[in-house]
Protein backbone atom coordinates (compact mmCIF):
# COMPACT_ATOMS: atom_id res chain seq x y z
CA UNK A 1 0.00 0.00 0.00
CA UNK A 2 1.20 3.50 -0.77
CA UNK A 3 2.24 5.37 2.31
CA UNK A 4 0.20 8.52 2.78
CA UNK A 5 3.12 10.83 3.29
CA UNK A 6 4.39 10.17 -0.22
CA UNK A 7 0.95 10.54 -1.82
CA UNK A 8 0.97 14.17 -0.74
CA UNK A 9 4.26 15.01 -2.43
CA UNK A 10 4.72 16.49 -5.93
CA UNK A 11 6.11 14.41 -8.80
CA UNK A 12 7.19 15.18 -12.38
CA UNK A 13 5.07 13.43 -15.01
CA UNK A 14 6.21 14.91 -18.31
CA UNK A 15 8.09 17.59 -20.21
CA UNK A 16 5.81 20.56 -20.91
CA UNK A 17 7.25 20.59 -24.42
CA UNK A 18 6.37 16.93 -24.99
CA UNK A 19 2.78 16.49 -23.75
CA UNK A 20 0.16 15.04 -26.08
CA UNK A 21 -3.39 16.35 -26.21
CA UNK A 22 -4.75 12.86 -26.69
CA UNK A 23 -3.25 11.88 -23.37
CA UNK A 24 -0.42 9.54 -22.38
CA UNK A 25 -0.87 6.72 -19.89
CA UNK A 26 1.61 6.47 -17.09
CA UNK A 27 1.95 5.33 -13.49
CA UNK A 28 2.43 7.21 -10.25
CA UNK A 29 3.10 5.32 -7.02
CA UNK A 30 1.61 2.24 -8.67
CA UNK A 31 -1.63 3.95 -9.76
CA UNK A 32 -2.67 4.49 -13.37
CA UNK A 33 -2.67 8.11 -14.46
CA UNK A 34 -3.20 9.84 -17.80
CA UNK A 35 -1.29 13.00 -18.63
CA UNK A 36 -2.99 15.38 -21.08
CA UNK A 37 -1.33 18.24 -22.94
CA UNK A 38 -3.38 21.19 -24.03
CA UNK A 39 -3.28 23.65 -26.90
CA UNK A 40 -4.51 26.40 -24.57
CA UNK A 41 -1.67 25.81 -22.13
CA UNK A 42 -3.62 24.10 -19.35
CA UNK A 43 -2.31 20.52 -19.17
CA UNK A 44 -4.06 18.14 -16.77
CA UNK A 45 -3.62 14.77 -15.11
CA UNK A 46 -6.36 12.25 -14.37
CA UNK A 47 -6.41 9.25 -12.07
CA UNK A 48 -9.45 6.93 -12.16
CA UNK A 49 -11.83 9.74 -13.06
CA UNK A 50 -10.27 12.17 -10.60
CA UNK A 51 -8.54 15.36 -11.76
CA UNK A 52 -5.27 15.75 -9.91
CA UNK A 53 -3.65 19.04 -8.90
CA UNK A 54 -0.93 20.22 -11.30
CA UNK A 55 1.96 22.68 -11.28
CA UNK A 56 4.05 23.72 -14.29
CA UNK A 57 7.62 24.38 -13.26
CA UNK A 58 11.21 23.75 -14.44
CA UNK A 59 9.94 22.80 -17.90
CA UNK A 60 7.98 19.86 -16.46
CA UNK A 61 4.42 19.12 -15.46
CA UNK A 62 4.06 18.11 -11.80
CA UNK A 63 1.21 16.40 -10.01
CA UNK A 64 0.24 14.74 -6.75
CA UNK A 65 -2.11 11.90 -5.85
CA UNK A 66 -2.99 13.47 -2.52
CA UNK A 67 -3.28 16.98 -1.13
CA UNK A 68 0.14 18.57 -0.95
CA UNK A 69 0.48 20.70 2.17
CA UNK A 70 3.02 22.94 0.49
CA UNK A 71 3.80 24.34 -2.92
CA UNK A 72 6.30 22.54 -5.13
CA UNK A 73 9.80 23.71 -4.19
CA UNK A 74 11.53 26.45 -6.17
CA UNK A 75 15.11 26.84 -7.39
CA UNK A 76 15.60 30.62 -7.32
CA UNK A 77 19.11 30.41 -8.85
CA UNK A 78 17.64 28.75 -11.95
CA UNK A 79 15.60 31.84 -12.84
CA UNK A 80 18.69 33.92 -13.70
CA UNK A 81 18.07 35.28 -17.22
CA UNK A 82 21.53 34.36 -18.50
CA UNK A 83 21.17 30.70 -17.70
CA UNK A 84 20.40 28.08 -20.30
CA UNK A 85 17.63 25.81 -19.00
CA UNK A 86 17.99 22.35 -20.45
CA UNK A 87 15.29 19.66 -20.64
CA UNK A 88 17.38 16.49 -20.77
CA UNK A 89 14.44 14.16 -21.48
CA UNK A 90 13.13 11.07 -19.77
CA UNK A 91 15.06 7.88 -19.03
CA UNK A 92 13.28 4.87 -17.55
CA UNK A 93 15.25 2.98 -14.93
CA UNK A 94 14.39 -0.34 -13.32
CA UNK A 95 15.26 0.72 -9.80
CA UNK A 96 13.70 2.14 -6.66
CA UNK A 97 12.98 5.88 -6.99
CA UNK A 98 14.74 6.42 -3.68
CA UNK A 99 17.83 4.58 -4.93
CA UNK A 100 17.95 6.87 -7.96
CA UNK A 101 18.04 9.91 -5.68
CA UNK A 102 20.53 8.39 -3.27
CA UNK A 103 22.95 7.55 -6.09
CA UNK A 104 22.73 11.15 -7.32
CA UNK A 105 23.74 12.38 -3.85
CA UNK A 106 26.73 10.06 -3.53
CA UNK A 107 29.94 11.58 -4.81
CA UNK A 108 32.15 8.59 -4.02
CA UNK A 109 30.98 6.72 -7.13
CA UNK A 110 32.34 9.33 -9.56
CA UNK A 111 35.82 7.84 -10.15
CA UNK A 112 34.42 4.37 -10.77
CA UNK A 113 31.21 5.07 -12.68
CA UNK A 114 32.08 8.33 -14.46
CA UNK A 115 35.74 7.49 -14.94
CA UNK A 116 37.85 10.28 -16.47
CA UNK A 117 34.84 12.62 -16.62
CA UNK A 118 33.48 13.37 -13.15
CA UNK A 119 36.18 11.48 -11.32
CA UNK A 120 39.59 9.89 -11.72
CA UNK A 121 40.56 6.51 -10.33
CA UNK A 122 43.80 8.16 -9.13
CA UNK A 123 41.80 10.70 -7.00
CA UNK A 124 39.04 8.72 -5.27
CA UNK A 125 39.13 10.55 -1.94
CA UNK A 126 36.22 12.73 -0.82
CA UNK A 127 37.29 15.24 1.82
CA UNK A 128 35.12 16.10 4.80
CA UNK A 129 32.00 18.12 4.16
CA UNK A 130 28.96 19.36 6.02
CA UNK A 131 25.55 17.67 6.03
CA UNK A 132 22.42 18.85 7.79
CA UNK A 133 18.66 18.54 7.77
CA UNK A 134 17.48 22.16 7.64
CA UNK A 135 14.36 22.08 9.78
CA UNK A 136 13.11 25.53 8.77
CA UNK A 137 12.76 24.44 5.13
CA UNK A 138 12.56 20.71 5.82
CA UNK A 139 15.28 19.84 3.30
CA UNK A 140 18.50 17.83 3.37
CA UNK A 141 21.60 19.89 2.51
CA UNK A 142 25.23 18.94 1.99
CA UNK A 143 27.70 21.77 1.55
CA UNK A 144 31.45 22.31 1.09
CA UNK A 145 31.81 19.09 -0.86
CA UNK A 146 35.08 19.24 -2.80
CA UNK A 147 36.20 16.84 -5.47
CA UNK A 148 38.84 16.59 -8.19
CA UNK A 149 37.28 16.18 -11.63
CA UNK A 150 38.99 15.51 -14.99
CA UNK A 151 36.08 17.02 -16.96
CA UNK A 152 33.64 18.63 -14.56
CA UNK A 153 31.28 19.94 -17.23
CA UNK A 154 30.90 20.15 -20.95
CA UNK A 155 32.49 23.62 -20.66
CA UNK A 156 35.50 22.53 -18.55
CA UNK A 157 38.86 22.69 -20.31
CA UNK A 158 40.70 20.21 -18.11
CA UNK A 159 40.93 18.81 -14.58
CA UNK A 160 39.73 21.09 -11.75
CA UNK A 161 38.71 20.79 -8.14
CA UNK A 162 34.97 21.29 -8.11
CA UNK A 163 32.86 22.40 -5.18
CA UNK A 164 29.38 20.95 -4.80
CA UNK A 165 26.26 21.58 -2.74
CA UNK A 166 23.46 19.02 -2.64
CA UNK A 167 19.87 19.61 -1.73
CA UNK A 168 16.90 17.23 -1.30
CA UNK A 169 13.72 19.36 -1.37
CA UNK A 170 11.23 16.52 -2.01
CA UNK A 171 11.38 12.75 -1.46
CA UNK A 172 12.21 11.91 -5.07
CA UNK A 173 13.97 15.11 -6.18
CA UNK A 174 17.53 16.23 -5.71
CA UNK A 175 19.30 19.37 -6.84
CA UNK A 176 23.03 19.88 -7.01
CA UNK A 177 24.92 23.10 -7.34
CA UNK A 178 28.46 22.89 -8.64
CA UNK A 179 31.29 25.22 -9.53
CA UNK A 180 30.68 26.58 -12.98
CA UNK A 181 33.88 26.38 -15.09
CA UNK A 182 33.27 29.47 -17.29
CA UNK A 183 32.10 31.63 -14.33
CA UNK A 184 34.09 31.30 -11.13
CA UNK A 185 31.83 32.30 -8.25
CA UNK A 186 28.60 31.16 -9.90
CA UNK A 187 26.95 27.75 -9.55
CA UNK A 188 25.60 25.43 -12.21
CA UNK A 189 22.30 23.84 -11.22
CA UNK A 190 21.65 20.20 -12.10
CA UNK A 191 18.51 18.48 -10.89
CA UNK A 192 17.17 14.96 -10.90
CA UNK A 193 13.38 14.80 -10.86
CA UNK A 194 12.17 11.24 -10.33
CA UNK A 195 8.67 9.98 -11.11
CA UNK A 196 8.05 6.86 -9.00
CA UNK A 197 6.13 4.47 -11.27
CA UNK A 198 6.28 1.55 -8.84
CA UNK A 199 8.55 0.72 -5.92
CA UNK A 200 11.22 -0.57 -8.27
CA UNK A 201 10.61 1.29 -11.51
CA UNK A 202 10.97 4.99 -12.19
CA UNK A 203 11.07 7.58 -14.91
CA UNK A 204 13.91 9.99 -14.35
CA UNK A 205 13.75 13.52 -15.76
CA UNK A 206 17.15 15.19 -15.42
CA UNK A 207 17.10 18.97 -15.79
CA UNK A 208 19.77 21.70 -15.78
CA UNK A 209 20.13 25.45 -15.54
CA UNK A 210 23.65 26.38 -16.59
CA UNK A 211 25.84 29.34 -17.40
CA UNK A 212 27.37 28.16 -20.63
CA UNK A 213 27.77 30.57 -23.51
CA UNK A 214 29.97 28.30 -25.57
CA UNK A 215 28.48 24.82 -25.85
CA UNK A 216 25.54 24.06 -28.11
CA UNK A 217 22.37 22.92 -26.37
CA UNK A 218 22.66 19.44 -27.89
CA UNK A 219 26.17 19.03 -26.47
CA UNK A 220 24.85 19.88 -23.02
CA UNK A 221 22.01 17.36 -23.34
CA UNK A 222 24.37 14.64 -24.56
CA UNK A 223 26.84 15.29 -21.76
CA UNK A 224 24.13 14.87 -19.13
CA UNK A 225 22.59 11.83 -20.84
CA UNK A 226 26.02 10.21 -21.02
CA UNK A 227 26.50 10.73 -17.29
CA UNK A 228 23.02 9.59 -16.36
CA UNK A 229 23.16 6.47 -18.54
CA UNK A 230 26.37 5.48 -16.78
CA UNK A 231 24.45 5.74 -13.51
CA UNK A 232 21.59 3.75 -14.95
CA UNK A 233 23.79 0.68 -15.50
CA UNK A 234 24.73 0.76 -11.84
CA UNK A 235 21.22 1.53 -10.55
CA UNK A 236 19.64 -1.42 -12.34
CA UNK A 237 22.05 -3.80 -10.68
CA UNK A 238 21.83 -2.65 -7.08
CA UNK A 239 21.02 -5.23 -4.42
CA UNK A 240 18.69 -5.16 -2.59
CA UNK A 241 16.44 -3.42 -5.13
CA UNK A 242 14.74 -1.26 -2.51
CA UNK A 243 16.52 1.26 -0.35
CA UNK A 244 17.18 -0.38 3.02
CA UNK A 245 15.92 1.71 5.93
CA UNK A 246 16.51 0.46 9.42
CA UNK A 247 13.48 1.36 11.53
CA UNK A 248 15.44 1.29 14.78
CA UNK A 249 19.00 2.38 14.11
CA UNK A 250 20.05 5.79 12.86
CA UNK A 251 23.07 4.73 10.79
CA UNK A 252 22.75 2.68 7.65
CA UNK A 253 25.59 0.38 6.73
CA UNK A 254 26.90 2.60 3.92
CA UNK A 255 29.07 5.40 5.11
CA UNK A 256 28.27 8.26 2.76
CA UNK A 257 27.14 11.16 4.97
CA UNK A 258 24.58 12.66 2.60
CA UNK A 259 23.03 9.26 2.12
CA UNK A 260 22.80 8.82 5.91
CA UNK A 261 20.97 12.14 6.21
CA UNK A 262 18.68 11.38 3.26
CA UNK A 263 17.70 8.03 4.75
CA UNK A 264 17.13 9.58 8.16
CA UNK A 265 14.94 12.29 6.63
CA UNK A 266 12.93 9.71 4.63
CA UNK A 267 12.31 7.70 7.80
CA UNK A 268 11.32 10.76 9.76
CA UNK A 269 8.60 11.55 7.21
CA UNK A 270 7.58 7.98 6.59
CA UNK A 271 8.65 8.38 2.94
CA UNK A 272 9.02 4.64 2.43
CA UNK A 273 7.66 3.94 -1.06
CA UNK A 274 10.65 2.20 -2.68
CA UNK A 275 12.26 1.42 0.67
CA UNK A 276 12.69 -1.83 2.50
CA UNK A 277 12.49 -1.73 6.26
CA UNK A 278 15.20 -3.93 7.67
CA UNK A 279 16.61 -4.32 11.12
CA UNK A 280 20.35 -4.89 11.45
CA UNK B 281 34.52 13.09 -42.35
CA UNK B 282 31.51 14.29 -40.41
CA UNK B 283 29.47 11.84 -38.36
CA UNK B 284 25.96 12.92 -37.35
CA UNK B 285 26.06 11.32 -33.96
CA UNK B 286 24.07 10.61 -30.82
CA UNK B 287 25.88 9.55 -27.68
CA UNK B 288 23.24 6.92 -26.75
CA UNK B 289 22.79 5.49 -30.25
CA UNK B 290 24.28 2.02 -30.65
CA UNK B 291 24.26 2.51 -34.45
CA UNK B 292 26.36 5.65 -34.14
CA UNK B 293 28.58 3.93 -31.60
CA UNK B 294 29.39 1.24 -34.22
CA UNK B 295 30.97 3.96 -36.35
CA UNK B 296 32.75 5.65 -33.45
CA UNK B 297 34.05 2.28 -32.26
CA UNK B 298 35.43 1.18 -35.64
CA UNK B 299 36.97 4.62 -36.23
CA UNK B 300 38.73 4.33 -32.89
CA UNK B 301 39.92 0.77 -33.58
CA UNK B 302 41.27 1.98 -36.93
CA UNK B 303 42.71 5.19 -35.57
CA UNK B 304 40.61 7.20 -38.04
CA UNK B 305 39.58 10.69 -36.89
CA UNK B 306 35.91 11.73 -37.12
CA UNK B 307 34.27 15.13 -36.79
CA UNK B 308 31.29 14.55 -34.54
CA UNK B 309 28.14 16.58 -35.12
CA UNK B 310 25.78 15.84 -32.16
CA UNK B 311 22.12 15.28 -33.08
CA UNK B 312 19.39 15.99 -30.49
CA UNK B 313 17.71 12.60 -31.00
CA UNK B 314 16.06 12.51 -27.56
CA UNK B 315 14.15 14.50 -26.47
CA UNK B 316 14.49 16.83 -29.51
CA UNK B 317 13.84 14.32 -32.37
CA UNK B 318 16.20 16.36 -34.53
CA UNK B 319 16.71 13.35 -36.86
CA UNK B 320 13.11 13.86 -38.02
CA UNK B 321 13.52 17.61 -38.69
CA UNK B 322 14.01 19.22 -42.10
CA UNK B 323 17.79 19.64 -42.09
CA UNK B 324 18.54 15.99 -41.40
CA UNK B 325 15.68 14.62 -43.48
CA UNK B 326 17.24 16.44 -46.42
CA UNK B 327 20.42 14.45 -45.82
CA UNK B 328 18.68 11.18 -44.95
CA UNK B 329 15.02 10.81 -45.95
CA UNK B 330 14.83 7.67 -43.79
CA UNK B 331 15.05 9.91 -40.74
CA UNK B 332 17.68 7.83 -38.95
CA UNK B 333 21.23 8.26 -37.75
CA UNK B 334 24.15 7.66 -38.20
CA UNK B 335 24.86 9.75 -41.26
CA UNK B 336 28.43 10.06 -42.53
CA UNK B 337 29.35 12.91 -44.84
CA UNK B 338 32.71 12.88 -46.60
CA UNK B 339 32.84 15.58 -49.26
CA UNK B 340 30.12 14.70 -51.76
CA UNK B 341 29.58 11.26 -50.32
CA UNK B 342 26.61 10.89 -47.96
CA UNK B 343 26.15 7.48 -46.30
CA UNK B 344 23.09 6.64 -44.21
CA UNK B 345 23.52 2.94 -43.42
CA UNK B 346 25.87 1.98 -40.63
CA UNK B 347 27.06 -1.15 -42.47
CA UNK B 348 28.03 0.94 -45.48
CA UNK B 349 29.79 3.45 -43.25
CA UNK B 350 31.77 0.66 -41.58
CA UNK B 351 32.75 -0.74 -44.99
CA UNK B 352 33.85 2.70 -46.14
CA UNK B 353 36.06 3.30 -43.09
CA UNK B 354 37.52 -0.22 -43.25
CA UNK B 355 38.30 0.00 -46.98
CA UNK B 356 40.25 3.21 -46.40
CA UNK B 357 42.50 1.43 -43.91
CA UNK B 358 43.64 -1.45 -46.06
CA UNK B 359 40.70 -3.81 -45.77
CA UNK B 360 41.92 -5.84 -42.78
CA UNK B 361 38.42 -5.53 -41.28
CA UNK B 362 36.67 -6.59 -44.52
CA UNK B 363 35.85 -10.13 -45.69
CA UNK B 364 38.78 -10.81 -48.03
CA UNK B 365 38.42 -12.58 -51.41
CA UNK B 366 36.96 -16.02 -50.66
CA UNK B 367 33.39 -16.23 -51.98
CA UNK B 368 32.07 -18.01 -48.89
CA UNK B 369 33.69 -15.49 -46.58
CA UNK B 370 32.29 -12.57 -48.60
CA UNK B 371 28.84 -14.09 -48.41
CA UNK B 372 28.93 -14.97 -44.71
CA UNK B 373 30.22 -11.51 -43.94
CA UNK B 374 27.38 -9.94 -45.90
CA UNK B 375 24.92 -12.28 -44.19
CA UNK B 376 25.96 -11.01 -40.74
CA UNK B 377 25.85 -7.39 -41.84
CA UNK B 378 22.26 -7.94 -42.94
CA UNK B 379 21.53 -9.85 -39.76
CA UNK B 380 22.70 -6.82 -37.76
CA UNK B 381 19.56 -4.96 -38.91
CA UNK B 382 17.41 -7.57 -37.20
CA UNK B 383 19.29 -6.81 -34.01
CA UNK B 384 18.75 -3.08 -34.53
CA UNK B 385 15.03 -3.50 -35.05
CA UNK B 386 14.31 -6.04 -32.34
CA UNK B 387 16.87 -5.39 -29.57
CA UNK B 388 17.21 -1.69 -30.39
CA UNK B 389 13.45 -1.32 -30.61
CA UNK B 390 12.90 -2.97 -27.23
CA UNK B 391 15.56 -0.69 -25.76
CA UNK B 392 13.94 2.49 -27.09
CA UNK B 393 10.54 1.43 -25.72
CA UNK B 394 11.90 0.38 -22.33
CA UNK B 395 14.35 3.18 -21.80
CA UNK B 396 13.26 6.30 -23.69
CA UNK B 397 9.43 5.95 -23.96
CA UNK B 398 9.33 5.28 -27.73
CA UNK B 399 6.21 3.65 -29.17
CA UNK B 400 6.33 -0.08 -29.93
CA UNK B 401 5.09 -3.56 -29.04
CA UNK B 402 7.62 -4.48 -26.37
CA UNK B 403 6.72 -8.17 -26.07
CA UNK B 404 6.92 -8.72 -29.84
CA UNK B 405 10.27 -6.90 -30.06
CA UNK B 406 11.67 -8.94 -27.18
CA UNK B 407 10.52 -12.20 -28.78
CA UNK B 408 12.28 -11.33 -32.02
CA UNK B 409 15.32 -10.17 -30.09
CA UNK B 410 15.62 -13.46 -28.24
CA UNK B 411 15.24 -15.39 -31.51
CA UNK B 412 18.12 -13.38 -33.01
CA UNK B 413 20.30 -13.86 -29.93
CA UNK B 414 19.75 -17.63 -30.02
CA UNK B 415 20.85 -17.69 -33.64
CA UNK B 416 23.95 -15.66 -32.86
CA UNK B 417 24.79 -17.82 -29.85
CA UNK B 418 24.58 -21.00 -31.94
CA UNK B 419 26.81 -19.54 -34.66
CA UNK B 420 29.42 -18.28 -32.21
CA UNK B 421 29.44 -21.64 -30.42
CA UNK B 422 30.24 -23.41 -33.69
CA UNK B 423 32.92 -20.82 -34.45
CA UNK B 424 34.49 -21.39 -31.08
CA UNK B 425 34.58 -25.18 -31.53
CA UNK B 426 36.42 -24.52 -34.77
CA UNK B 427 38.95 -22.35 -32.93
CA UNK B 428 37.59 -19.05 -34.29
CA UNK B 429 36.90 -16.18 -31.90
CA UNK B 430 34.84 -13.99 -34.24
CA UNK B 431 31.87 -14.27 -36.58
CA UNK B 432 33.65 -15.14 -39.82
CA UNK B 433 37.22 -16.05 -38.78
CA UNK B 434 39.75 -15.79 -35.99
CA UNK B 435 40.23 -12.04 -36.40
CA UNK B 436 37.52 -9.41 -36.09
CA UNK B 437 35.68 -7.95 -39.06
CA UNK B 438 33.14 -5.17 -39.45
CA UNK B 439 30.42 -7.84 -39.13
CA UNK B 440 31.43 -8.24 -35.49
CA UNK B 441 31.34 -4.49 -34.96
CA UNK B 442 27.94 -4.24 -36.67
CA UNK B 443 26.43 -6.88 -34.36
CA UNK B 444 28.17 -6.08 -31.09
CA UNK B 445 26.48 -2.90 -29.77
CA UNK B 446 22.80 -3.90 -29.82
CA UNK B 447 23.70 -7.31 -28.40
CA UNK B 448 25.70 -5.78 -25.57
CA UNK B 449 22.83 -3.39 -24.77
CA UNK B 450 20.07 -6.05 -24.90
CA UNK B 451 19.59 -5.77 -21.10
CA UNK B 452 18.40 -2.16 -21.66
CA UNK B 453 15.40 -3.73 -23.38
CA UNK B 454 14.99 -6.16 -20.46
CA UNK B 455 16.57 -9.06 -22.34
CA UNK B 456 19.20 -10.66 -20.11
CA UNK B 457 22.41 -12.03 -21.64
CA UNK B 458 23.07 -14.71 -19.02
CA UNK B 459 21.79 -17.60 -21.22
CA UNK B 460 24.36 -16.92 -23.96
CA UNK B 461 27.90 -17.95 -22.89
CA UNK B 462 29.43 -17.86 -26.38
CA UNK B 463 28.07 -14.35 -26.93
CA UNK B 464 29.59 -13.24 -23.66
CA UNK B 465 33.03 -14.63 -24.56
CA UNK B 466 32.81 -12.96 -28.00
CA UNK B 467 31.88 -9.62 -26.40
CA UNK B 468 34.80 -9.96 -24.05
CA UNK B 469 37.15 -10.46 -27.00
CA UNK B 470 35.80 -7.33 -28.70
CA UNK B 471 36.16 -5.30 -25.53
CA UNK B 472 39.81 -6.39 -25.33
CA UNK B 473 40.71 -5.04 -28.78
CA UNK B 474 43.33 -2.26 -28.73
CA UNK B 475 41.57 1.06 -29.29
CA UNK B 476 38.23 -0.17 -27.88
CA UNK B 477 36.03 2.66 -26.60
CA UNK B 478 32.98 2.60 -24.33
CA UNK B 479 29.48 3.95 -24.57
CA UNK B 480 27.03 4.25 -21.67
CA UNK B 481 25.97 0.69 -20.82
CA UNK B 482 28.99 -0.88 -22.54
CA UNK B 483 31.89 -0.83 -20.16
CA UNK B 484 35.56 -1.29 -20.60
CA UNK B 485 36.85 -4.71 -19.61
CA UNK B 486 36.98 -5.38 -15.90
CA UNK B 487 39.68 -7.59 -14.56
CA UNK B 488 38.94 -11.11 -13.52
CA UNK B 489 38.21 -11.74 -9.86
CA UNK B 490 41.40 -11.15 -7.87
CA UNK B 491 43.59 -14.18 -7.23
CA UNK B 492 42.63 -15.41 -3.75
CA UNK B 493 46.10 -16.90 -3.27
CA UNK B 494 48.00 -13.78 -4.26
CA UNK B 495 50.22 -12.29 -1.55
CA UNK B 496 48.75 -9.08 -0.17
CA UNK B 497 51.39 -6.34 -0.51
CA UNK B 498 52.18 -4.92 2.91
Ligand SMILES: N[C@H](CCC(=O)N[C@@H](CS)C(=O)NCC(=O)O)C(=O)O
Pocket residue numbers: 288289290291292319330331332333334344345346347384388
Ligand atom coordinates in the same frame (compact mmCIF):
# COMPACT_ATOMS: atom_id res chain seq x y z
N1 LIG C 1 20.09 3.00 -41.20
C1 LIG C 1 20.26 2.21 -40.01
C2 LIG C 1 19.58 2.93 -38.91
C3 LIG C 1 20.10 2.69 -37.55
C4 LIG C 1 19.07 3.14 -36.52
O1 LIG C 1 18.08 2.47 -36.28
N2 LIG C 1 19.32 4.29 -35.91
C5 LIG C 1 18.43 4.80 -34.89
C6 LIG C 1 19.24 5.43 -33.81
S1 LIG C 1 20.18 4.24 -32.93
C7 LIG C 1 17.51 5.82 -35.52
O2 LIG C 1 17.97 6.78 -36.08
N3 LIG C 1 16.21 5.60 -35.37
C8 LIG C 1 15.23 6.53 -35.80
C9 LIG C 1 14.35 5.97 -36.87
O3 LIG C 1 14.75 4.98 -37.48
O4 LIG C 1 13.29 6.54 -37.06
C10 LIG C 1 21.73 2.00 -39.75
O5 LIG C 1 22.52 2.88 -40.12
O6 LIG C 1 22.11 0.95 -39.22
Ligand SMILES: [Fe+2]
Pocket residue numbers: 103104109113114227230231
Ligand atom coordinates in the same frame (compact mmCIF):
# COMPACT_ATOMS: atom_id res chain seq x y z
FE1 LIG D 1 26.57 9.16 -11.19
